[in-house]
Amino acid sequence: MDSGGQFSDFLQFLFMGIQRGCIYAMVAMGFNIIYNATGIINFAQGEFVVLGGLMMVTLTMVLPLPLPVAFMLTAAFVMAVGVLMERATINPVKNPSVLRLIIITIAVSILIKGLAMLFWGKESRHMRHFSGEESLHVLGATILPQTLWIIGALVLTVGLFVYFFNYTMTGKSMRACAINRDAARLAGINDRNLIMLSFALSAAIGAIAGIIITPVIQMDYGRGALLGLKGFGAAVVGGLGNSFGAVAAGLILGVIEAMAAGYISSHYMDAVALLILLIVLFVRPSGIFGDREAARFKEF
């Protein structure tokens, strides 16, 4: 029966929330990687997502290449953009104060947005779902196979990054850099290269996010700002720099938005999400999962 009961409706809202939440979480993780390495917020993070989505559309719909090939090429392309951005705009700065670097990232985001508009035009681009558009039935609710792809991609990237930052030397060095760059340098860590790597990694995660969400949401050149904003909200709520927090907060925000749309009113969906953000900032400025002690030493 189509008009399901209360539980299946709840489940449907939950699925929608999880899908939104995964998108926010992936963008938030991108923020965190660069934040962890440099202490700055990269406002071009949303543009990485857009580039990933648009490039994937071109490679799969226009050329058309098989999905895995297009996936690798797209990720490589966006990573190259990330590295180029770091080498051309962040690295040469003589006196890299946090504020100065953040303003540079804003400038880069505007530049990328403009270039994307020139190359891909202004209209929304759409692409086929990875594995069919027939929705799956789960206890009276429906879920798209693409949503499962999104959840899977999130789980996989979170796993990889947690492993990278906690169990590899390079990852640990990046964290050391974030805590105290001068001390890390004295200990023999090449901080400049690590920063480049962090841009490459966050570009990659942005690209992955863009690639897997485009079939569901369509992509256009101007979408980066909003994706970035929601992802930034998730990163802040979760505690800046905390990967686990970013994922949890992203999911919480997504689910709250979906529940607000379902049970309160779709008119106030975004307002509810912003309200949560404000409450968290008032009550726990370091974020739900952020370390209060650590937050005190941050440069903001």
Next chain:
Amino acid sequence: MKKTVLALAVGLVLLTVWGGMVYAETEEIRIGCLFAVTGKAAWLGEPEKKTAEMLADEINAAGGINGRKIKLIIEDDQADNTRAVTAVKKLIEKDKVCAIIGPSVTGTTMAIIPIMQEAKIPLVSCAAAAAIVEPVAERYWIFKTPQKDSDAVRRIYEHMISKGIKDVGLITATSGFGDAGRTQLKALAAEYKINLVADETYAPTDTDMTAQLVNIRKANAQAVINWSIEPAQAIVPKNMKQLNLTIPLYQSHGFGNIKYAEAAGEAGEGIIFPAGRLLAVDTLAADHPQKAVLTEYKTKYEAKFNEPVSTFGGHAFDALHIVVNALKKVGDDPAKLRDAIETTEFTGTGGAFKMSAQDHSGLDKNAFEMLTVKGGKFVVLED
């Protein structure tokens, strides 16, 4: 001494040439254009800009208006109210335009109406909401070319009644166009005895409307009306398919771009919406009064820009033609121009315009045809 004289002479010559240029420039008729060429409504503004430029080139190539060339000064407002207000002030004060066509969307049009009224310059908007030209007493200088949203609502409700649909769920975008449409849908429901059982909205940049559609399903709606101009409107049919929600989907005339249907893909099949006849010109009877103008515009636009024509470009086509026709009659004095525009009788892409002191839109509900998506194409709905 010799040098000074030489310099003076050169200066004088230059001054004369420059002065001549300035004089020649004032000989042109300056028309301001305000379109959302970039930004969230670029799908509207882009074809409007292209259309206006194409027409202006044609008119100038044919010798202009009574021997004077026209010069379009095109500003991009990005569908942003602040930018629109700044741009329109620039057009009026710096460029000294005699009339303005555009903007592309209802929100920006509403924002600049007070400025146009004060500056006493006629505006022919390319946005749809009835509120742009009503109440007409407060809209002395304002006209518009798209068919009225209230007429679109009437056509949709009439079609629903003919199909025995009574309970309807609304889902509208929280943009100027969506809000205005929602107001009209609610206001006219009682007249047609339609029950609005659900009233949901989504942000123009939103990505998933399943929660709203679940609520519409819960309310036992017999049909859904989706009112939006944004690309996000193509997500609604996809979400309905995902939810196996098989009730009919009606969309607004804002669906009038074949790219939206492409984006909706298979899920878009069978969507019903009212639109100007431009989109279905191939299936229009040969003796229809609009056939010639529609075919001409469509052929020229598609040959020149190599992309499918959209109703939005047609709104700019009509707006510029209305201004140019008035210019031919009375010249570029804004007050005379306004009076001439008010007496417009012109068959354009939107329909047969017949403006008057009581009606600054000039179109009725017959300007709309009910269309549907069939095989990925727009065709006239037959039933």
